[in-house]
Amino acid sequence: MKKILVIEDEEFIRYNLMELLDAEDFDARAAENGVIGLQLVREEIPDLILCDVMMPELDGYAVLSALRSDPLTATIPFIFITARADKNDLRKGMQMGADDYLTKPFTRAELLGAIATRFKKQQAMEERYNSTLKQANSRLNRLIHYDSLTGLPNRLILRERLNQFLSKTTESSQIVPIFFLDLNRFSSINDTLGPSCGDSLLKEVARLLSGVVSPEDTVARLNADQFALILSPIHHQREAAHIAEALLDALSQSFLLNGQQVFITSSIGIAFYPKDARDIDTLIQLAETAMSHGKNRRGNSYQYYTSQMQVGSKDDRALESALYKSLSRNEFEVYYQPLVNLQTRQIVGAEALVRWKHPELGMISPGSFIPLAEANGLIIPIGEWVLKTAAKQTKLWHRSGFPWLRVSINLSCRQFSQPGLSEKIVEVLAATGLEPQAIELELTESILMQDVPSAIATLGQLQAKGIKIAIDDFGTGYCSLSYLKQFPFTTLKIDRCFVRNIANDATNSAITTAIIQMAHDLNLEVIAEGVETEDELAFLYQHGCDIMQGFLFSRPLPAIEFEQLLRTEKCLTIKN
Numbered sequence: 001m002k003k004i005l006v007i008e009d010e011e012f013i014r015y016n017l018m019e020l021l022d023a024e025d026f027d028a029r030a031a032e033n034g035v036i037g038l039q040l041v042r043e044e045i046p047d048l049i050l051c052d053v054m055m056p057e058l059d060g061y062a063v064l065s066a067l068r069s070d071p072l073t074a075t076i077p078f079i080f081i082t083a084r085a086d087k088n089d090l091r092k093g094m095q096m097g098a099d100d101y102l103t104k105p106f107t108r109a110e111l112l113g114a115i116a117t118r119f120k121k122q123q124a125m126e127e128r129y130n131s132t133l134k135q136a137n138s139r140l141n142r143l144i145h146y147d148s149l150t151g152l153p154n155r156l157i158l159r160e161r162l163n164q165f166l167s168k169t170t171e172s173s174q175i176v177p178i179f180f181l182d183l184n185r186f187s188s189i190n191d192t193l194g195p196s197c198g199d200s201l202l203k204e205v206a207r208l209l210s211g212v213v214s215p216e217d218t219v220a221r222l223n224a225d226q227f228a229l230i231l232s233p234i235h236h237q238r239e240a241a242h243i244a245e246a247l248l249d250a251l252s253q254s255f256l257l258n259g260q261q262v263f264i265t266s267s268i269g270i271a272f273y274p275k276d277a278r279d280i281d282t283l284i285q286l287a288e289t290a291m292s293h294g295k296n297r298r299g300n301s302y303q304y305y306t307s308q309m310q311v312g313s314k315d316d317r318a319l320e321s322a323l324y325k326s327l328s329r330n331e332f333e334v335y336y337q338p339l340v341n342l343q344t345r346q347i348v349g350a351e352a353l354v355r356w357k358h359p360e361l362g363m364i365s366p367g368s369f370i371p372l373a374e375a376n377g378l379i380i381p382i383g384e385w386v387l388k389t390a391a392k393q394t395k396l397w398h399r400s401g402f403p404w405l406r407v408s409i410n411l412s413c414r415q416f417s418q419p420g421l422s423e424k425i426v427e428v429l430a431a432t433g434l435e436p437q438a439i440e441l442e443l444t445e446s447i448l449m450q451d452v453p454s455a456i457a458t459l460g461q462l463q464a465k466g467i468k469i470a471i472d473d474f475g476t477g478y479c480s481l482s483y484l485k486q487f488p489f490t491t492l493k494i495d496r497c498f499v500r501n502i503a504n505d506a507t508n509s510a511i512t513t514a515i516i517q518m519a520h521d522l523n524l525e526v527i528a529e530g531v532e533t534e535d536e537l538a539f540l541y542q543h544g545c546d547i548m549q550g551f552l553f554s555r556p557l558p559a560i561e562f563e564q565l566l567r568t569e570k571c572l573t574i575k576n
């Protein structure tokens with residue numbers, strides 16, 4: 001039932017209108033003046049408003065202008081009722097954004113006609129809006145999931161495929177082979193014959209590979225000359241070997257590029273689910289390790305992964321034992337990278353990024369030690385230390401003249417799934433005195449996808465405490481934005497791989513434009529990460545991005561230097 005609010009000071013007209021609307025099965029409400037009317041609109045959010053122009057105190061124009069300036073009420077259809085058929089009054093009302101008007105006295109048919117027209121228009125608009133949203137979403141999915149050169153799916157789809165197989169594989173004896181295929185000498189072909197020949201070669205390779213495997217198998221292009229394949233479940237490793245031979249065979253022919261005959265060789269590495277690993281990222285990585293071992297020996301070969309191949313594992317062990325002592329030795333430091341609002345051009349917050357000052361090796365970036373800490377569980381105490389430190393520091397800044405500053409904290413997978421996470425965060429906030437609204441937690445899509453129901457529950461708890469959530473590295477994960485929408489979050493961070501060279505790279509600009517549009521349609525705030533050039537910034541500004549972060553404005557800084565930056569009130573400059 002549609003809800004209609006009547007704002008009218010003349011009791012007789014108000015009463016008549018109510019009766020008429022009631023009889024037509026509308027849910028009719030009434031207000032006897034503009035002030036009560038505004039209050040009711042905000043409480044009830046009606047589907048349509050009928051409002052008198054001439055009222056004491058707050059007249060109809062004032063009501064309309066208050067409604068239009070509030071995003072919550074800006075789009076509610078609004079029909080003026082006026083006694084004076086004065087053209088100027090009507091024009092003024094329409095210019096202020098009224099949708100229609102009725103001049104008193106009006107007939108029942110006129111009233112119902114005006115209401116029906118409004119609802120019809122509203123519905124058409126909603127339909128159009130939904131279909132634009134749908135289109136943008138599917139375009140975005142296509143851009144994110146498929147390689148524009150070869151039309152092959154990319155890395156993001158492999159995970160979905162693996163999951164599909166796993167849900168179907170009931171026999172425990174079955175294994176899923178993952179291939180990593182690398183074209184040897186591709187870059188020299190690209191350099192000597194030119195990139196357009198390189199492109200045709202890649203397209204041809206993609207076609208040949210797809211021809212060898214069966215339709216249930218997936219061939220994906222990972223980057224320049226590297227491909228990955230997921231085959232449907234098999235029983236014996238040797239079945240994978242047959243396919244590897246067939247693939248190598250298909251590629252060992254001559255390609256005619258620009259009138260020249262070109263031969264290529266390729267190397268394949270193979271890893272198996274579940275023997276070697278259970279998640280797609282690790283499986284691809286192990287298959288790649290196997291590929292480089294085979295490549296070292298000779299071209300046109302395939303190689304299974306074995307655990308002896310793990311490269312750098314000795315270094316990792318040394319690093320790991322140092323990591324155990326690092327917390328007690330106070331070797332960590334939190335750096336802060338500014339987040340800058342593109343409208344005000346001013347710093348609005350910071351992302352807290354941890355650094356490890358290793359006594360011998362110097363500064364170690366989180367990219368190298370977070371995966372280790374995640375694997376051995378040290379990420380829990382490290383993460384807690386980062387949270388405490390950043391919360392304490394932010395509170396200090398709040399007290400010293402920057403009360404609006406917000407801080408973003410990264411959570412890794414293991415941290416997010418630890419029991420009692422939200423209680424722990426609330427404890428830290430209480431101890432430091434920092435308001436929950438000042439904190440935003442950054443999570444990646446893949447973290448949320450590990451266990452969807454419990455992720456939704458945890459996010460709900462955090463949100464109930466007033467803590468904001470951002471999706472980090474958006475676009476590098478595995479899902480569409482509309483799917484992600486089931487998680488309560490407020491901010492979306494576009495990964496820097498989409499920001500790079502955005503002004504000149506057609507794919508990146510299409511993806512980023514679509515992400516910003518969709519995010520705004522869903523009422524999310526958009527942060528672009530890794531902004532390095534003025535061109536990237538100008539593009540983001542023109543396309544309505546809200547916040548930027550990147551070396552162009554500032555690298556991550558130690559707390560003291562970040563504070564100096566705050567005090568200088570450094571502003572972002574955007575070129576036109």
Ligand code: C2E
Pocket residue numbers: 337352353354365366367370383386410411412442472473496529530531532549550551552556
């Ligand atoms: P992230 O969350 O995507 O953080 C942004 C990374 O991009 C940071 O790398 C930052 O220094 C870098 N960056 C910022 N602007 C630019 C730019 O303009 N160009 C380029 N090329 N890079 C830029 P960093 O500090 O090395 O951190 C790497 C990753 O480690 C982070 O990626 C985050 O996932 C993780 N990490 C950092 N601190 C923590 C932490 O306290 N806890 C957890 N769990 N993870 C953390």
Ligand code: CA
Pocket residue numbers: 351410442472
């Ligand atoms: Ca982050």
Ligand code: CA
Pocket residue numbers: 472473493495529
């Ligand atoms: Ca990020």
